[in-house]
C-alpha cells in the first residue's frame with residue numbers, strides 16, 4: 012500500500028520532471044516536506060512516544076528506494092529522517108534530546124546531519140581531531156568537519172569528537188549541536204558532480220560552548236556510533252536500488268520506442284542481454300540489501316550484511332546507469348534525458364558512507380574473524 016501510494020504521488024506531483032528541475036536549479040521544493048510529513052514518511056522508524064511510526068527499517072528502505080527511482084534528492088528527507096543520524100538520538104539519546112529533536116523531524120521542521128569526516132581523516136575516522144575539552148560545567152568544542160550532507164540546512168548536528176587528548180577510537184564520542192550555537196559556522200557550499208540540490212559544506216567549531224547534557228555518546232561507546240551508522244549504510248544502498256531501478260525503467264521504455272534499421276531496438280539481442288543483465292544485477296542487490304534491513308528489524312543490522320549489501324549495490328548502480336546510458340545512444344549523454352543525471356548521481360554512493368575499499372576491509376575482517384591493522388607497524 013505504501014509503495015502504491017508513493018507511485019501515485021510521483022505521478023500526481025510530476026516527480027520525473029521535478030528531478031530535472033532540482034538538478035538544474037539546485038533547489039528542493041519546500042512544500043514537498045509537508046506532504047511527506049502528512050503521509051507519515053518522515054520519522055516512520057522513530058519512537059511513537061516522540062511522534063515517530065515505530066516501523067521497521069525495511070519499510071523505510073522500500074520507501075527510499077521508490078522515491079529515489081526519480082531522484083535521490085526527492086528521497087533525501089525520507090532517508091535523513093528514518094535512517095540518518097536521528098537514529099543515534101532515537102536509540103541512545105537522553106529523553107530531553109529526543110524531545111528536542113524527534114517531534115520536529117517527524118513534522119519536517121528539524122533534520123539531523125551526521126558529522127564524522129574531517130579534512131585530514133575520512134576513511135581513517137579514528138584519527139579525527141575535533142575535540143571537546145572538559146571545562147567543568149560545560150564542554151568546549153574545537154575543530155572542523157567536511158563533506159557534511161545537510162550542512163547549513165539541518166537544524167541539528169551529531170558531531171563525532173574526541174573527549175580530551177587521548178588518541179584512538181576509545182576516546183571518541185558524539186555531541187549534539189544546534190544550528191545557531193555561538194562559535195559554530197559553515198564553510199562554502201560544495202560543488203559536486205551529481206546530487207545537485209543536496210546541501211553540503213564544512214562545519215567550523217571555534218570555541219563552541221557545549222552543555223554537558225548535549226553529550227549523545229560518551230567516550231568508550233564508539234561502537235554504538237558505528238553500529239547505528241550501519242542503518243544509514245542500508246539507506247545509502249536503498250538510494251542505489253532506486254537510481255538503478257529508475258535507469259532500468261527508462262531503458263526498457265526507450266528501447267521499445269527508439270527504432271534503428273527499421274525495428275525497435277529492443278528487438279536486437281544485444282540490447283535484450285544488456286537489459287536482462289541490468290535486471291539481474293539489480294535484483295541480486297535488492298536481495299542483499301533487503302536481507303540486511305529485514306534482519307535489523309527495528310534494531311541494528313549486522314555489520315557484515317550491511318557492508319556487503321552496500322558494496323554490491325554501490326558497484327551495481329554505477330554499472331546499471333552506465334549501461335542504460337549506452338542504450339540511449341547520443342541521447343544518453345544529453346541533459347534532455349535523465350540518464351546522464353542518473354549516472355552522475357550513481358557515483359556518490361560508493362564514497363559517501365564509507366568507500367568500497369573500506370567496506371571490503373570490514374567484510375574481510377568479519378570473514379577471517381580478526382582485525383587487519385591498516386597502520387604502519
Ligand SMILES: Cc1cc2nc3c(=O)[nH]c(=O)nc-3n(C[C@H](O)[C@H](O)[C@H](O)COP(=O)(O)OP(=O)(O)OC[C@H]3O[C@@H](n4cnc5c(N)ncnc54)[C@H](O)[C@@H]3O)c2cc1C
Nearest residue numbers: 125126127128133134158159160359362363364366368385
Ligand atoms: C556525496 C557525499 C556525501 C557525504 N556525506 C557525508 C556526511 O554526511 N557526513 C560525513 O561525515 N561525511 C560525509 N561524506 C564524506 C565521506 O564519508 C568520505 O569522503 C569518505 O569516508 C572517504 O574519505 P576521504 O574522502 O577522506 O577519502 P580518503 O580516506 O582520503 O581515501 C582516499 C582513497 O584511499 C582509499 N583508502 C583509504 N584507506 C585505505 C586502506 N586502508 N586500504 C585501501 N584503500 C584505502 C579510499 O578508499 C579512497 O579511495 C560524504 C561524501 C560524499 C562524496
